[in-house]
Amino acid sequence: xxxxxxxxxxxxxxxxxxxxxxxxxxxxxxxxxxxxxxxxxxxxxxxxxxxxxxxxxxxxxxxxxxxxxxxxxxxxxxxxxxxxxxxxxxxxxxxxxxxxxxxxxxxxxxxxxxxxxxxxxxxxxxxxxxxxxxxxxxxx
Ligand code: FES
Numbered sequence: 001x002x003x004x005x006x007x008x009x010x011x012x013x014x015x016x017x018x019x020x021x022x023x024x025x026x027x028x029x030x031x032x033x034x035x036x037x038x039x040x041x042x043x044x045x046x047x048x049x050x051x052x053x054x055x056x057x058x059x060x061x062x063x064x065x066x067x068x069x070x071x072x073x074x075x076x077x078x079x080x081x082x083x084x085x086x087x088x089x090x091x092x093x094x095x096x097x098x099x100x101x102x103x104x105x106x107x108x109x110x111x112x113x114x115x116x117x118x119x120x121x122x123x124x125x126x127x128x129x130x131x132x133x134x135x136x137x138x139x140x
Contacts, residue, residue, distance in 0.1 A: 002048040002088060003124050004057060006032075007041070010131040014042055016064040029062040050120045054080065054089070054127065055113035066135050071114035076103035077135050078113035085125030090117040104130060 008014045014034065033045045048057035055078050058065045066077035076099050082089065089111070092100070096115045100106050 001122050002057075002085070002118055004046050004048045004054065005084075005124070005126040006044045006046065006058070006063065007126070007128040008043070009128060010133055011042060013064060013129055013132045014044060016132070029060070032061040032063055048118050048125065050118050052118055053114050054082075054111075054116040054118070054125075057118070058113065058129075064132070065113055065129060066132060067114055068135075073099060073112060073115050075099065076112070079103040079106075079130055080111055080113045080116070081107060081109045081128040081130065082111050082116065083109055083126045083128065085123055086111075088119055088121055088123055088125055090115070090119060104134065 031046065034042055035045065036042050044063060046057055046061035046063065048054065052060070053071065055065055055067055055071055065080070068077040069075035071078070073093075073095055079100065086109070092111060093115065096112050099112060100110045103110060
């Protein structure tokens with residue numbers, strides 16, 4: 001089992017789900033913890049298991065990350081930065097690299113969340129979710 005720390009470029013993305021919640025509806029799954037770093041920035045901690053992608057781990061936790069193509073490596077909306085623990089994740093493919101180049105603000109540590117399959121093992125992973133507010137797409 002992996003522990004995944006998630007930083008948010010846009011703090012609103014952390015609260016995305018809750019804002020849409022309606023008191024009369026059933027509660028969404030809520031499998032994440034929120035903590036605050038020394039700079040006063042909130043981050044989330046979730047669990048991830050082998051064979052799941054980071055995108056899946058995020059969705060299962062109840063947090064939000066766009067995935068407009070349905071997680072088949074055909075868009076850039078699940079773009080994340082992986083700062084720590086890249087050795088626990090399947091290596092980037094040429095196809096993924098092509099899409100990552102078209103993402104907003106690609107960096108060396110850029111990956112597509114849906115292609116980050118967790119390998120067998122356990123440890124700490126740290127990622128950042130880029131600002132999601134500019135992404136047009138379905139809200140799932
Ligand atoms: S969801 Fe489209 S590439 Fe990941």
